[in-house]
Amino acid sequence: MPDLFDDDPLPDSKPAPLREDAPLADRLRPAILAEVIGQEHLTGPEGAIGRMVAAGRLSSMILWGPPGTGKTTIARLLADSVGMRFESVSAVFSGVADLKKAFAAADRAAEAGQRTLLFVDEIHRFNRAQQDGFLPFVERGTVTLVGATTENPSFALNAALLSRAQVLILQRLDHKALDQLLDRAEGLEGPLPLTPPAREALVASADGDGRFLLNQAETLYNAMLGEPLDPAALGAFLQRRVAVYDKDREGHYNLISALHKAVRGSDPQAALYYLARMLVAGEEPRFLARRLVRMAVEDIGMADPQALTQCMAARDAYEFLGSPEGELALVQACIYLATAPKSNAVYKAQKSAFKSARETGSLTPPQNILNAPTKLMKDIGYGAGYSYDHDAYEGFSGDNYWPEEMDPQTYYQPVERGFERDIAKRLDYWDKLRRDRE
Template identity: 60%
Template structure:
């Protein structure tokens, strides 16, 4: 790694961060990504055949995207060139491609690593296409965002998308042991503090090694730090959460499905994750109202009222007091009987309404405020249900000529049980009356 430091004006003996000193020198030293680097992994197979295609690495920060790209260049004897979409523009790209073409003329290939590639706009991403197709560069892009949404489809179709996983506690522990071997001393942490350090990293290996470097300096007297002392001295990594990108949609999906799946504990967890991540509680309040309508429905009509009142309570109290009302609603919805019968019925009714166009209601259920309308048959033959036997006339209320539809099919859960029985009874009365 001395080339990096000499390029930046730093001598080889200048202090280097622990994470940089522990950077793997071979692919076999990379931890936590065996699903890609193992013999049966995508990269393992590519290297075995000696053919490395263009790749998009997708994964959270600190899991080895840059390191793997650098080692792939080393393994395949390609010149490694790195640019960052945060700091580079069209001029930088053009210069990188020119250098790659010059190397190609001398028989040397180039692996162009583009960090944060999703930050290039669509036109800039299009600029990669001719150089990737012609083999001028082997492109390795890195992104923390879902490539399906952030990478140009044309470029995506020319690359293999490989997902890197957040590092497991076991992989992070292995990194800690390597750090201790390099430093020739144990971290000054008791067992619980060591677990807390790993938890603080939240799957980010680089961040954990930065924390470990700080921890090495915390107990000069040789005493071990407790978890509480460590927590007071170091800062936990902020959870990965972006309110307007994929993580936002992933977590609201998890919350919604936990409620639908009648798991109040998981639902509370995902609600807390979104709140602590900085999500707008009013957005969550609106989604909770939606859950009450979509997934509970008439199985428990009070759910919609509780969800709406939770939203109103938050509007009045704000954070943090109002967040408890949202938690109240989430637990009620998760533990309520479930039915999406009204949701399904509404979708079916909408489809039917579009298909049948502008059919008029049958004349017997139309009002006749004028003599002319009475002459036209408006209101003729209407039966007032309150005067009918059992309060049910059984008349047809669909347009004339339209086949009767049964959109609403209650599932019998909760309050829908008695509703299903009433509908069954009315269907039999309608059959008897010949409606």
């Protein structure tokens, strides 16, 4: 252990007392895991976190979820629940020196019989070499690592780090959870200066982000408004488009569900109606653009590959033109999707392939298709017997590309609609060539 850390006192693992003028979100931060809202699938008695706490032992984990869903809060409460030191670093503000100090302090704490939970916020922002630096400390138990990320861990984190940590997925906060947060805020600060429809609109505008919702509520409290705001006045006050709900209070999620199902059902008239309902109500156009892109890949896919291109172009057009002119591009994309041939073959293929990948682990591809950039790799057979498809009849070698321990699988099964009809014929032809050569 480096000498320069030997005389440093152990950092206090407990947060400093909150000031009276602390942000509302901090003052409402839960004191125990049972108070965490919206993540009961993890923190409840049957959840992964609930079970670990009940057993009194934590394993390293990655908390993956959208902003404002409670990742930092859960990490701190985890340490309190099992009597561990809480050490926190942020990949945005910390470097190698900060990590060395944290590990040194954890080593000293371990010598004193105290375990350390190291919380790393935005862990995906550390590069691969820095992520590798966690491994020896996690492996020998110096720290229990709890990383937080908004990015897909499969792409943002090293495989070696992922193999030593359990990935736990936090859900975006739904309407009920966000409403509970506002109830807690009103219990502390008093009723919000909003009419009931405006309160509903404020909840919907948060888009699952609890921290954002509480920050907006704090802005309203600080303004000391004399009269309650209606939805239109709320939107003007916050300088943010806020959805307006009619007397039946059909909400944000009901309308987006109706839009998605109308597109999937190839009803362009109904799809346009729900799209218009949301835009006129003040829904964020970028949210709608994201959902249209999702519809293009989930419900149309390869039946019309241009659907995704149309949606991305509509997104770009909106960014270029802004509102209201750019909303016409979203309308065009919506009509294109609703009138396109439908197929969920790509969506089903993804689910099947991901399931297979999880079940088969780390099987090695056959040697004939492995790259052999060095003499040693060539000598042991890498790349031997590879058939270059462009040299084969019809540009198709018919080689086997599956691991030896695994039978060939069929994940993608095109439908007899749109462009996928042609893909199906192509796949059938290649299957015939493969059978002939066998």
